[in-house]
Amino acid sequence: MQHGPNNTAFWICGALLLLICIVKLPALIRRPHDMLLRAAVLLLFIGGWVFFLAAPDSIALVNRISGVPNFAAPLAYSAMTGFAGASLLLIINWRPAPPDVTRRASRLCISAYALVIIAINALFWCGNASVEQLTLFDGYFARTPFIREMIVLYLVAHGVGTLTTSVLCRRWSKQVDGSLRAGLLILVPAYLLHVVYDVIKLVAIGGIWTGRDWNFLIDQVAPLTAAPSALLVVTGFFLPLVGPRLAQTVADLRHLRLLAPLWKELRHVPTPGALRSTLPWWTRPAVRLTGRKTAIYDALRALAPYCNPAVREAAYRAAKEAGEDGDNAAVIADTAMVLAASRGAPSTGQNEQGTDGASSLGHHDLALLALAVSSPIVQQFREPRRLAESSDS
Template identity: 60%
Template sequence: MTSGPGDLGFYVCGFVLLLVCAAKLPALARRRHDTLLRASCLLLFAGGCQMILAAPRSIVTLNRVTGIANVAAPTVYAVTTTFAGASLLLIINWRPGPPGLTRRWSRWCVAAYSSVVVAVVALFWAGDAPVEQVTLFDVHYATTPFIREMIVTYLVAQGVAMAAAGVLCLRWSLQVHGALRAGLRVLAPAYLLIVCYDVLRLVAVAARWAGRDLDFLVDPVSVLIATPVAVLGAVGFALPLAGPRLARTVRVLRQLRQLAPLWRALRHVPTPGAVRAPLPWWRTPPAVLLTGRKTALYDAILALAPYCDPEVRECAYRAALLHGGDGARAAATADAAMLLVARDRQRAGLPQPAGTPSMPVRQAWDLLPLSSALASPSLPYLLNRLATPQKAAHHE
């Protein structure tokens, strides 16, 4: 079989996994006794090696370099078994449970799958596989002594690990929420698809034992499962890690969008004594930008406090209630109207209203309802009733 587009897919996925593994090595060096971190690094390393070594070109190259026909088979099978064991080990340590029980299951998992790797290598050397097979090794040597035992051993070991990991993911997903639950719900079908992969190959091998030919179950049918498994596995492991951060970023961006009307209205209000550092949106993290924007808005409201007229607010509040708003919405609309009037009074250089307190009427300003009130269709009507200039009615 010659190299094709499939090789590139194998290599890209493999090198990405190895790069992620390399990024975790400094943390592993600092926390060498962290079983969960070790399991995740082993999983990433084994998965990366598995993808690279399973590429058809890699199989041919490894056989040629070593001069041993089909040596790539036990190599790939050993790495695949390591990946299966690492997956199960990661789920065991990832899932919360009694520490003693987790340690016992971890030791059992390591011992069992280390033994399988040794058995795969030993059975290959005990058998005889002289004719190179790149894609149909499992069925071609399904009746060869020792080689058939090697094939069945690795398929069963992988199937058991993937079935157990899939069931654990499904059970655990019922106990958690958010990104972790989503990740587990994606990982479970990925593991169960690998079980289907193993079953298809075992059926094809058993067919050879019965003298029948079901080789198509190995190639192309089982090969078609590799792509969705790789995608689901990557998404499943990424969601619990990136999901919470992504959710926080989405919440921050939503708040920035909600604050946009208030920011447009007050961004040019002079704030003597307040330091406003420029925060370009293209190179400022959203959370920092939100904090800076809220600080600037609070400074602007504080600067407008001497110009805020409680009578304006009271008049606007009554008008908002008559316009059909409930108490909370009418209060926010009245505060917004008072701030716009205060802004225009400050901008025009008019004197401060007599008897105005040094702080706005509301001591704890809730910026989001205030910003939402600026987009209210009733606000222009209120501003007109308060004889606010037309420019203010359009919120600049």
């Protein structure tokens, strides 16, 4: 029996897959008829057990509990075959296609792999595998009637399923973009590693049939593909699920950072009726962004009666003279007017004029106003002298 890193690697990979499976279970309970979601959960569940059953210590435990030497072999081979079938089933349901085509392909996939799994177990019970083998089952029984057919059947079925999945992922990746494309491109080598695993074992068995001792390929070389393939499979399926949300989170954080200069200028503006509270650090960026925008709009509404159109006109002329186009000049002018109002300029007490002067603020994105805060022209109009000159004009 082998102990140590081999078992640990298998168990970690299995735990990761089962953890993601558990995360997806609530969604499956809410949408029990979602075939795509069912296929994804099935794949993750089977994939997790594949790695648990592949660990040498797990094999010994299953054999000991069942009381049947090598009872873990048909279980592990059935799980690996089911994993290949579930992978193919997931891609079939994931790719856009007419519903009737998807249903027909799904039924064919399920039927074919169910028959293979039945055949694997039937061949095991027809054969004689009475000598327990934890890591060299394929090599030891490569010449045993029925058992050799079982081994070849599972390797071929697993290889065909994973190779087909890899090819479909590659083809589909050319039609999509973003995190979905990235996930599919990761799944291509992930499933090719499974194919490599099967090919290595088939080569070893072929060598044994011709009198060569190539058992080292089975227990030393082939397992090297297990951990990388598991990591890639987890990443490939997980990335499209979290990619859009992650991208949105990054965009929200960038937007929050972009609004920071404007918020710094307006955060002390009294807003009657508004409740100002600091959100906890764990609040989602989207919620923080909504709160930040609401607070800024509240501040702009509170400043509206004190916005001086004269300040805006003077800042607009200055921006145009500096070479800004009409849209940029308008944003700079509005920002200068708002910041002047926030500082209680001497001539900002006329509510009627102020309301008219602030009427254009709703036409600008808050991000544009925030970017204009650092404009040299806006900074100039923050000086009391320039504000007084604008009022006099």
